[in-house]
Amino acid sequence: MPKRAQIELQRPAAESLYATELKKLVELDKDAPRPGGWKLTPQSVLKFILGDRALGITQKFVGSRAQLERCIVALATNRGLMLIGEPGTAKSYLSELLAAGISGDSTLTIQGSAGTTEDNIKYSWNYALLLAEGPSSRSLVSAPLHRGMSEGKIVRFEEITRCPLEIQDTLLSVLSDRMMSIPELPDSNRSLYAKVGFNVIATANTRDRGVNEMSAALKRRFNFETLQPISDLQQEIELVQRETNRMLEQASIPASLNEDLTEVLVTTFRELRTGQTEDGRTFEPLTTVMSTAEAVSVGYASVIHAYYYGDRAPTPENLLHSLVGSALKDATDDLKKLRHYFNHVVKNRQDQLWQDYYTAHHQVL
Ligand SMILES: Nc1ncnc2c1ncn2[C@@H]1O[C@H](COP(=O)(O)OP(=O)(O)OP(=O)(O)O)[C@@H](O)[C@H]1O
Numbered sequence: 145m146p147k148r149a150q151i152e153l154q155r156p157a158a159e160s161l162y163a164t165e166l167k168k169l170v171e172l173d174k175d176a177p178r179p180g181g182w183k184l185t186p187q188s189v190l191k192f193i194l195g196d197r198a199l200g201i202t203q204k205f206v207g208s209r210a211q212l213e214r215c216i217v218a219l220a221t222n223r224g225l226m227l228i229g230e231p232g233t234a235k236s237y238l239s240e241l242l243a244a245g246i247s248g249d250s251t252l253t254i255q256g257s258a259g260t261t262e263d264n265i266k267y268s269w270n271y272a273l274l275l276a277e278g279p280s281s282r283s284l285v286s287a288p289l290h291r292g293m294s295e296g297k298i299v300r301f302e303e304i305t306r307c308p309l310e311i312q313d314t315l316l317s318v319l320s321d322r323m324m325s326i327p328e329l330p331d332s333n334r335s336l337y338a339k340v341g342f343n344v345i346a347t348a349n350t351r352d353r354g355v356n357e358m359s360a361a362l363k364r365r366f367n368f369e370t371l372q373p374i375s376d377l378q379q380e381i382e383l384v385q386r387e388t389n390r391m392l393e394q395a396s397i398p399a400s401l402n403e404d405l406t407e408v409l410v411t412t413f414r415e416l417r418t419g420q421t422e423d424g425r426t427f428e429p430l431t432t433v434m435s436t437a438e439a440v441s442v443g444y445a446s447v448i449h450a451y452y453y454g455d456r457a458p459t460p461e462n463l464l465h466s467l468v469g470s471a472l473k474d475a476t477d478d479l480k481k482l483r484h485y486f487n488h489v490v491k492n493r494q495d496q497l498w499q500d501y502y503t504a505h506h507q508v509l
Pocket residue numbers: 204205206207229230231232233234235236237238347348349374383387436437438440
């Protein structure tokens with residue numbers, strides 16, 4: 145349960161949100177062997193992310209245990225970890241959880257964009273001190289990579305492929321030699337050697353500028369893992385309901401998303417994502433990615449809509465209103481595909497909730 149002060153934050157970092165769980169695992173691990181600089185053993189990092197009922201650790205990420213083990217092992221080696229996948233497959237979320245579990249700090253994050261500079265990655269200068277004292281450790285302002293190396297922590301590089309190639313390649317020497325040179329500093333401080341515990345988790349979206357353009361030299365310094373959308377319907381329903389209700393609780397809204405409506409929501413997302421109904425019929429999927437992350441946002445928005453404007457309990461109509469904003473973005477024929485889905489799939493479902501959903505689409509679409 146988050147503490148009062150954290151409830152006021154929109155989104156506390158994983159290590160504060162789950163501070164109690166992390167503390168428990170640290171105590172359990174006290175004398176167990178682990179990679180240098182790690183706060184937890186690799187087994188406990190796995191438990192922290194996948195949950196452990198007996199220990200009261202909640203499940204946070206839904207995915208294959210084998211894949212997660214590979215990710216954790218990669219971080220104990222001298223190569224970085226690259227998480228790739230469609231938008232909303234929890235790449236950022238998993239990298240945050242890994243950093244929180246391994247280093248107890250998920251905040252050393254570089255946000256990749258067309259405007260990312262070396263200063264944002266390595267270090268810059270406090271100009272007042274630079275002018276007064278010249279370059280020194282005091283006038284140097286650490287950016288995440290510098291901090292991760294000097295403190296022996298995991299550094300997260302979000303959306304790395306959105307950076308220009310020469311900026312991405314800043315990581316090359318750091319990942320192979322585990323050393324950053326700072327030519328401005330006096331001799332003794334000119335080379336920063338990474339402390340044990342340092343490594344890099346990068347994420348890249350396969351829809352944006354892909355990983356193909358990344359230099360072969362940099363690719364070779366990462367272990368790649370592709371995150372897939374959740375394959376099991378029931379697990380996705382549980383995750384969406386749990387996450388939505390957690391967000392509502394955090395926002396102090398005394399309302400929730402029930403299981404039946406979550407099932408309608410998640411089924412719609414899965415079917416529009418794959419172009420295949422649960423009973424095996426096919427149609428054209430939407431161009432827009434219908435991710436689990438967005439299903440959670442739609443669930444959350446529909447409860448808020450009902451809470452402030454409706455009869456408090458969300459209806460299929462509230463759901464549809466929120467869904468439209470996710471499903472219809474830029475592709476103009478997605479509206480046609482969505483109408484087709486309602487007229488050929490939703491209409492044929494006998495259940496009252498699906499019938500109400502179908503009726504609502506006449507007003508909304
Ligand atoms: N397998 C999963 N396990 C747990 N949560 C998931 C999973 N897939 C999606 N989610 C939901 O998605 C949210 C995370 O989305 P996140 O921003 O990490 O995705 P992303 O892959 O980084 O997307 P983008 O490419 O747009 O940056 C989580 O907070 C959670 O609600």
